[in-house]
Amino acid sequence: MDKTVIQFDNHDHRIKHYELLLEQDLDNVPQLPLPEGYRFVFYQYGDRDSWIDIEKSAKEFSTYEQGLEAWNRYYGGREDSLLNRMVFVENAEGEKVATATAYYDITGRDKSGSGWLHWVAVRREQQGKGLAKPLIAHVLDIMRNLNYTHAKIPTQTTTWLACKVYLDLGFLPLPQNAVNSLEGWRIMKALTGHRALEAFDAASMEEILAQRDT
Numbered sequence: 001m002d003k004t005v006i007q008f009d010n011h012d013h014r015i016k017h018y019e020l021l022l023e024q025d026l027d028n029v030p031q032l033p034l035p036e037g038y039r040f041v042f043y044q045y046g047d048r049d050s051w052i053d054i055e056k057s058a059k060e061f062s063t064y065e066q067g068l069e070a071w072n073r074y075y076g077g078r079e080d081s082l083l084n085r086m087v088f089v090e091n092a093e094g095e096k097v098a099t100a101t102a103y104y105d106i107t108g109r110d111k112s113g114s115g116w117l118h119w120v121a122v123r124r125e126q127q128g129k130g131l132a133k134p135l136i137a138h139v140l141d142i143m144r145n146l147n148y149t150h151a152k153i154p155t156q157t158t159t160w161l162a163c164k165v166y167l168d169l170g171f172l173p174l175p176q177n178a179v180n181s182l183e184g185w186r187i188m189k190a191l192t193g194h195r196a197l198e199a200f201d202a203a204s205m206e207e208i209l210a211q212r213d214t
Contacts, residue, residue: 006205008191010127010161011059015191016210018184020163022153022171023114026144030169032134034089038097040138043086045079050088050096051119058121074106074118085146087139089122089131098122098131102143105152115148120162132165157184164192172196183207 008015034040043051052067061067075082082101089098101118110116117139122131143151153171155163173185183203188194190202 006209008160011159013158014210015158015160015208016183016187018157018181018187019177020155020157020181020184020188021174021177022155022163022166023150023174024169024171025150026115026140026148028170029140029144030137031141032137034134035130037092038089038131040135041088041090041096042084043079043082043088047086047088047096048075048079051086051099054088054096054099054123055119055121057123057125058127059124060119060121070119074103085142087135087142089135091126097126098135100135100139102139102146102148110152112150112152113148114150114152115143115146117143117151117153120153132162133169136165136169157187160188160191163188164194167192167194167196 006014048071052061052064052071055061055070056064056067061070075086085103086101087099088096091097098121100120103116103118104110105114105116117136120132120136120139122135140151151171152174153166155166157163178185178200182200185197185200186203187208189197189200190204190208193202
């Protein structure tokens with residue numbers, strides 16, 4: 001079955017879920033300007049609900065309560081560290097419309113010293129305006145200025161379009177993840193046809209779609 005039969009959303013739970021992990025060195029971070037009328041600002045105390053609102057709009061959460069739970073897990077008690085790590089994009093009216101964070105693996109399992117790019121999101125109505133790649137490049141530059149030399153990005157097949165953006169910016173599957181989530185990367189090959197995934201066979205539509213209760 002051809003993949004064009006179904007038009008997948010950029011955050012689509014019809015896609016079978018696999019965890020994906022990408023990596024790249026930070027020695028050649030591109031400089032990509034924001035479109036006119038937008039600017040970068042750092043997190044300030046009190047911006048928590050703006051972060052939740054952006055992530056909720058981008059379909060990362062269904063409810064405010066889910067967003068609050070994620071905030072507390074990742075950033076609760078660490079807000080001081082966000083002052084030079086969490087970035088927002090503001091529009092001309094001063095509304096925060098996108099966010100990403102130069103962070104680290106909060107589980108402590110990653111002993112490599114890599115920086116981790118966390119929670120990249122653009123408000124639904126602002127998607128397609130060319131904000132994502134400049135935002136990611138800017139946050140990666142912040143990461144480099146924090147003395148990280150290597151970056152990792154956790155994502156998943158259900159946010160396949162974001163993964164394509166990371167591939168476009170030169171990120172590649174972590175070798176062990178390419179083994180552990182082989183079927184996920186085959187799904188990514190089918191959905192994006194990305195040249196960086198030439199080593200993977202494309203999944204069939206039956207392999208892409210998650211099973212649904214009837």
